[in-house]
Structures are given as C-alpha cells and as structure tokens.
Amino acid sequence: MDYNDAMVEVDVVNLLHSGRIGLAPMEGVIDAATRDLLTRSAGIDWTVTEFVRVVDTRLPPRVFLRHCPELASGDPRTPSGIPVHLQLLGSDPAALAANARQALSLGATSLDLNFGCPAKLVNRHDGGASMLRDPHRLRTAVAAVHGAVGDTLPVTAKIRLGFADRRLALDCARAAEDGGARQLVVHARTRNEGYRPPAHWEWIGRIRQHLSIPVVANGDIWTLEDYWKARTLSGCPDVMLGRGALADPGLASRIRHWQATGERRPSTGWPTKAETLLDYAAMQRNILPQKVVVARLKQWMNHMRGRDSEAARCFQALRRVTELEDFLAGLRASMTPEAPALTA
Ligand SMILES: Cc1cc2nc3c(=O)[nH]c(=O)nc-3n(C[C@H](O)[C@H](O)[C@H](O)COP(=O)(O)O)c2cc1C
Numbered sequence: 001m002d003y004n005d006a007m008v009e010v011d012v013v014n015l016l017h018s019g020r021i022g023l024a025p026m027e028g029v030i031d032a033a034t035r036d037l038l039t040r041s042a043g044i045d046w047t048v049t050e051f052v053r054v055v056d057t058r059l060p061p062r063v064f065l066r067h068c069p070e071l072a073s074g075d076p077r078t079p080s081g082i083p084v085h086l087q088l089l090g091s092d093p094a095a096l097a098a099n100a101r102q103a104l105s106l107g108a109t110s111l112d113l114n115f116g117c118p119a120k121l122v123n124r125h126d127g128g129a130s131m132l133r134d135p136h137r138l139r140t141a142v143a144a145v146h147g148a149v150g151d152t153l154p155v156t157a158k159i160r161l162g163f164a165d166r167r168l169a170l171d172c173a174r175a176a177e178d179g180g181a182r183q184l185v186v187h188a189r190t191r192n193e194g195y196r197p198p199a200h201w202e203w204i205g206r207i208r209q210h211l212s213i214p215v216v217a218n219g220d221i222w223t224l225e226d227y228w229k230a231r232t233l234s235g236c237p238d239v240m241l242g243r244g245a246l247a248d249p250g251l252a253s254r255i256r257h258w259q260a261t262g263e264r265r266p267s268t269g270w271p272t273k274a275e276t277l278l279d280y281a282a283m284q285r286n287i288l289p290q291k292v293v294v295a296r297l298k299q300w301m302n303h304m305r306g307r308d309s310e311a312a313r314c315f316q317a318l319r320r321v322t323e324l325e326d327f328l329a330g331l332r333a334s335m336t337p338e339a340p341a342l343t344a
Pocket of ligand 1: 024025026027028029049050051087114115116117158187218219220221240241242243244
C-alpha cells in the first residue's frame, strides 16, 4: 500500500494528556545499570532490555539473566519500580516461541519483538528490520510468540517504517497487530535511513490511524520541542526516548515538569551529567572488566557531546584514555571548568 499526503490527517493532540514515556532498548548502551540511573527521577514509565538474539535454539536462563538481571528478583523492574520488558530478536517462529516460553518461566512480564535492527549481520540472518520486507513472516513471528505465552504476557513489537522504503509500513504495522501485538513502537525511519534525520513522525500518524492497539512514536526526540512535534505530528500520546535520554538523562523529567507546570527547565548541566557517568562507573566497575566500563562511558558520553559543548570538550580530552582510574579522574576534573586535565 502507498500513501499520499492528502490521506494524512494530522491530529493535534492535547498535550495536557500526559501520555507515557518509554526508555528505548539500545544494545551495548542501555544495560541494567543505565536503566536504573535513567529511571531514578520520575518520567520514564517503562524500559526495554537490549535484544536477546534468537537463532534456532532455546537459550539457557543465563543468557536471559545477562540481558535482564532484573529477572532475578522475580518481578523485572528497575530499583525505582519501573517495569522492564524483555526484547527478543529473531525470525524463526518455533525458536521465538520456545524462547518466549523460557522467558515466561524465568519471570518475564512483557515480551517485545525487535523488527527494527539495521545491523548487517542481523539482517543477513533474517532478523530485525529484514522482517519488514515480508509482513506475512512478521505476522507469523508475532503470532508464534503470542501463541506460546497466551494472554499471560503482553507481546509488543517495535518496527521501523520499512526496509528500503515505506511502501509496506502500514502492512507491517497491521501484521504486528493481527499477530497479537498489544502495542507497537514505530521508529520513524526506514532501515536504509539508519539514524539520519529527519524522523518522519507524520508517518507514525498514518499508521496510528489504522490500528486499534496503542502506537508509540519513536525517533529523534532530543528536546521539549521535539517531544511536542513528535506528539503533534504522530497523534500518539505515548513516545519512546533513546539517544535523547542518554544525551540528557533529565529529558523525561523535564518533559513531565513542563506538562505539569508549563515551565521549561533548561537541559541538564554538565556536572550533573558527569555525576551520572560517575555513578554508572561505580555500579559497573565490579561487574564488568575495567576497559569495558571505559568503553561504555565513552559511548554514553558520545551521545552527550552532540548537544553539550562541555561534554564535547571532556570527550575530546578523554577519548584516548583507556585506564578506568584515569578516565574517572578526568571526568571529575571536568566538573570544574578550569580543571587542568581538560585544558591540555
Ligand atoms: C546504539 C544503539 C543500539 C540500539 N539497540 C536496539 C535494540 O537492542 N533494540 C531495539 O529495538 N532498538 C535498538 N536501537 C534503536 C532504538 O531503540 C531507537 O529506536 C532509535 O535509536 C531511535 O530512537 P532515538 O532517536 O530516540 O534514539 C538501538 C539504537 C542505537 C543507536
């Protein structure tokens, strides 16, 4: 099916309806510690794990627990009580069903299916966004998972607007709904568009008008203005924040504050962001190898530096540092602007 602009009816949503805010799954970036840190202040309503990659076997419990340590408590939530949904990525219906049952037996309370991953390796093996080329297969995958867990667990799906183009966007969205998905997150770009702006929020609106399940708008929400535009153009009350929440860990609570009071708080200052990174290091240094902690800190800081000149300066000063202690010392020094470590 194809569309033209005449078919689009842009819904101007009532922004006083607070809507929900999800924290996006981000492989290699948003782990349990990040989920914990980003849900400490109010704003995020649900989170999703990095994807568990399903090929053709039932994975052992340790794989699920590695991706979702929150399962160990018997009720997968962040320490602040925000639900953690488990994400699966795969294309084989039988393997997805077997792993859905495994997740259920381990205490998962919601399963999300990834049909958006653009990685070449994943797509070559027919996972992630490659499923967007065939809505029938997408429907079969969702139905297999839904059939495996029945109504005990809600099954949700996350798609992009298509693989190479948007022609199958609505068909894929409908396939997810027909397969039994209870919610659909739409990242407003095709797979081939990667992460290049703009995000086509109006396309999410086109999809939303044809579905009866909740549709969640995702892609390029970095600021309060983006939030407003994404909601207005998509007509979706609910959004999901990925890189924007990493770039400004206070974004979700600033949105909430704005909705509640009308006051626009400025974006979070660098010292507070640096403090978040220090907290992350403190949580991970006894769990992950020190070099991995440094790599993860750099990755997070990389998401911060695009919109924050102090973060950019600090990133530049520390980008070749590989020892954790040196990195943390540099980070601490950056919290006072005249710090010698950053004048080099
Ligand atoms: C580094 C990285 C890792 C990602 N990993 C996942 C993933 O595991 N599962 C998934 O569904 N989407 C994944 N995504 C896509 C995000 O969830 C989100 O859809 C995308 O970043 C657009 O939202 P944003 O502009 O708010 O970041 C990833 C994105 C990035 C940049």
